[in-house]
Amino acid sequence: MKIESPRGTDDLLPKETRVWQYIENTIRELCETYNYREIRTPIFEHTEVFQRGVGETTDIVQKEMYTFFDKGGRSITLRPEGTAGVARAFIQNKLYGDVNQPVKVYYNGPMFRYERQQEGRRRQFHQFGVEVLGSEDPAVDAEVIALAVSIYKRLGLKKTKLVINSLGDPESRKEHREALIKHFTPYKGELCSDCKTRLEQNPLRVLDCKVDMDHPAMKTAPSILDYLNESSKQHFEKVKQYLDAMGIEYEVDPNLVRGLDYYYHTTFEIMSVQEGFGAQATLLGGGRYDGLIEQFGGPRTPGVGFALGMERLLLALEHENIELPIRDALDVYVVAIGDDVITDAVRLVYDLRNEGFIVDKDYQNRSVKAQFKAANRLDAKYVVIIGEDEKEKGTVKLRSMEDREEIEVGKDDLIDILHDKLGGKENG
Numbered sequence: 001m002k003i004e005s006p007r008g009t010d011d012l013l014p015k016e017t018r019v020w021q022y023i024e025n026t027i028r029e030l031c032e033t034y035n036y037r038e039i040r041t042p043i044f045e046h047t048e049v050f051q052r053g054v055g056e057t058t059d060i061v062q063k064e065m066y067t068f069f070d071k072g073g074r075s076i077t078l079r080p081e082g083t084a085g086v087a088r089a090f091i092q093n094k095l096y097g098d099v100n101q102p103v104k105v106y107y108n109g110p111m112f113r114y115e116r117q118q119e120g121r122r123r124q125f126h127q128f129g130v131e132v133l134g135s136e137d138p139a140v141d142a143e144v145i146a147l148a149v150s151i152y153k154r155l156g157l158k159k160t161k162l163v164i165n166s167l168g169d170p171e172s173r174k175e176h177r178e179a180l181i182k183h184f185t186p187y188k189g190e191l192c193s194d195c196k197t198r199l200e201q202n203p204l205r206v207l208d209c210k211v212d213m214d215h216p217a218m219k220t221a222p223s224i225l226d227y228l229n230e231s232s233k234q235h236f237e238k239v240k241q242y243l244d245a246m247g248i249e250y251e252v253d254p255n256l257v258r259g260l261d262y263y264y265h266t267t268f269e270i271m272s273v274q275e276g277f278g279a280q281a282t283l284l285g286g287g288r289y290d291g292l293i294e295q296f297g298g299p300r301t302p303g304v305g306f307a308l309g310m311e312r313l314l315l316a317l318e319h320e321n322i323e324l325p326i327r328d329a330l331d332v333y334v335v336a337i338g339d340d341v342i343t344d345a346v347r348l349v350y351d352l353r354n355e356g357f358i359v360d361k362d363y364q365n366r367s368v369k370a371q372f373k374a375a376n377r378l379d380a381k382y383v384v385i386i387g388e389d390e391k392e393k394g395t396v397k398l399r400s401m402e403d404r405e406e407i408e409v410g411k412d413d414l415i416d417i418l419h420d421k422l423g424g425k426e427n428g
Contacts, residue, residue, distance in 0.1 A: 008114075008123025015328075022326050023313065024108060027128050027151055031106045034147050036130055039105040041085035047075040052295050053084025055202070064113040078112035082129045082307055083289070090133055091298035102134030122311060129286075129307035133293065136302035138235050141266040141288055142242035148270055148284050148306050149248055155313070156322045159274035160283065162249065165256035165267050166236035167204070168228045170291070173264070177203055179222040187217045208257045223254035232265065239266050263287040266304065272312075274319045283316055284308035331357040331422055333375035337368055337387035345386055348396070348411075352384075355415050357422065375401065381422065384414065 005011055012020060028038070047067050054060050066078040079085055086105065090096065095103050108128045115121065130147060132140050145162065152160050167173060180203035188196055192211040199206055206212070207221060228236065243250055256267055267287035286306025293301035317324070332352055336345035345361055352359045360378065362371045375383050385397040396414055399406040409417055 006123070010122060010124075018326055018328050019314070019324060020310070022324050023155065023310070024128070026154055027108075028106070030147065030150055030154055031130065034104070034143065036104045036106045036147075039086060039089065039107050039131075040109070041082070041089050041107065042079075043110065044076050044078050045085055045088065047077040049084050049088050049296075050077055050080060053087055053292060054081060060113065064115050066112045066114055080111055080113045082107050082109075082111065082127055083131060083292070083305060086131045086305075087133075087292050087296055087298075087303070090301070091293060091296050096134065096293075096299055096301055102132050102140065104130070104132050106130040121309075126310035127307045128310060129305060131303060131305035133301055133303045136290060138238035138266070139242055141235075141239045141304050142246070144286065144304050144306060145239075145243060145250075145266075145268055146246055146248060148268075148286065148308070151308065152270060152283070152313075152316075155317065155324070157272075157316055157320055159272060159277075159320055160316075161251065161271050161273050163251050163253045163256055163269050163271060164239070164243075165224070165253050166228060166232060166239075166265055167224055167257065167263055167267055167287070168232040169264055172224070172228050172232045173204070176222060176224045176227040179227065180204065180206065183220070183222055184217060187215070190215065190217075204257050207255050218255070221255070224257075225252075225254045235265050264290045268306070270308075272316045272319065274316065277316065277319050283312050327379070329358070329379035329381065330360055330375070331380070332359045332382050332384055332418065333371075333378060333380035334359065334361040335368060335371045335375070335383055335385045336361065337385065340388055341386050341391050344391055348384065348386065348414075352415070352418070355419070357418060382418065 060080050070076050111127050195206045195209050265288040269282050270284040271281040288304040290302040334345050334349050349359050349361050383399045390396050395408050397408050
């Protein structure tokens, strides 16, 4: 049997993880400026968490979850998304009692869905998401959207579009639901099998169908915006007002419903409009979910958030030919000349690393010439050379790999000189 990674999963090799780390660190730093703090929830939860949180009528719960029974006979599911787990943690750890409200968190990690593979979509994929729990202020909706937009701008993406909509409150949703059933019932026989079920259980989800998206009835379906009550209208108008105040451009799409059942009021997506990106253009999606915490048995707690797909973000960067400023380089490569100085080289590498420098040396007993070639391949800024003569004199040779200038310095002075030349690194 040929041993390979499971279908729909990928190995991220060191060259690739450098890119991932840069992106993750960029997003983390941006989240920190918005005063969001990281939360880490389990990769698997009790299946009920997703059934109640994501929604029984969603494709995720009905078709895509990786669910199994553990040795205790409990139904366990690998997380298909992040919000439900955050909601569970919020209640279990009584974060609603935290003195600092609202609670603003972000998360990052692998998710799992058994779905058809396509470009930018895998069965193990990765999401970066944020959640704000404890405020129904539309300014929070605008803040979350602003953070989402800022992520793509910070990474240099230009060919993106923000689309927003309102799904209203439960009262508005009820009237719209009845209008959708009345509208689509005459066409029921022409809809896909999933939509026939959705029409009975959750007709709003019919608007999100990828199979029937070109059916003429979709274009004439009742718009939720026509059924918003006064409070829902005011909420949506405030969100748009705040986005306008921040100079954030957007389009209103009355058919934007998102794929999860817990959304109320504001929903939004950021899409790639880069030519050739393909039909699956959504990079990020989110919205408000004011009833989710109550569904879990917690106190009434409004919430809003988003999740972005890391794989699709990388795909967008690739399509826009954006090169991230990642310098995968060494500060110092230590070249040892002769067996008698190996111990000294090992100690020198250790000392330099303790000072915070990125350092390496040869571990394959290569010639001096081959060691210099290795330093070049690793893009080392400086090479420190130590041989028997240097050992006797208590010195080393320091060579710049950029201009090939070489100086002899005392071993005790080397660290200060490197700090000066490399910009004063802090101690590791």
